[in-house]
Amino acid sequence: MSSHLITTTWKGNMQFESTNPGGSLLIDTAEEGGGSNNGLRPKALMLSALAGCSGLDVASLIKKMRLDVDDFKIETEGFLTDTEPQVYDKILVTYHFYGTNLNNDKLSRAVDLSVEKYCGVMHMFRSFADVQIKVVFHNKE
CATH class of the missing domain: 2.20.25 (N-terminal domain of TfIIb)
Incomplete structure (x- = not known):
């Protein structure tokens, strides 16, 4: 172990x-x-860990799939409960991909693989929060 x-x-x-x-x-x-x-901030660091874990997966998959991506970023927003102790009960993770020749299907697959299979931090978050995923493509002309 x-x-x-x-x-x-x-x-x-x-x-x-x-x-x-x-x-x-x-x-x-x-x-x-x-x-x-x-x-x-400690709670915000948890969101950074979530984005970092998934981001590493996606970056690795972009390389393995030989995808043409100029840049990508992940926005992670955590919503806290109103009661003490305040904890995240809902998370919105938005993946933004930028490029002139984006393969939307393969990039969506890379995100899905991270979310569903590889990212351990994502699996931990899902044990206590509703995690929503959104993928946005910014195709440059």
């Missing part, structure tokens, strides 16, 4: 530094929450 060890160290006030095998980042909260607004 493999594992990941993440070390998160208090840096004072409401700030932490979290180190994982690929680097480190600062975590903090807004001034109204007692922080100094100098770091990433």
Whole structure:
């Protein structure tokens, strides 16, 4: 069984530094929450992890399928419950593909493979939230 060890160290006030095998980042909260607004938010980091996991899958599939894509981005919006503790109960993940010769069918297939088969973070999110997927093609002339 493999594992990941993440070390998160208090840096004072409401700030932490979290180190994982690929680097480190600062975590903090807004001034109204007692922080100094100098770091990433924990819940928002979950959305970044979701987009990053799926993005890596899609990038790999674009390469394997030899697709012509100039650029792509993923917008991930999480909707929080009104009750405490606030948790994500709905997520909207929108994939945007840009290019002059986009193969919409194969790109949609790449997204589907990530969402349905490869992305472990997506599977984790689906255990506690309604995850909606949207794919948008921006074909340049």
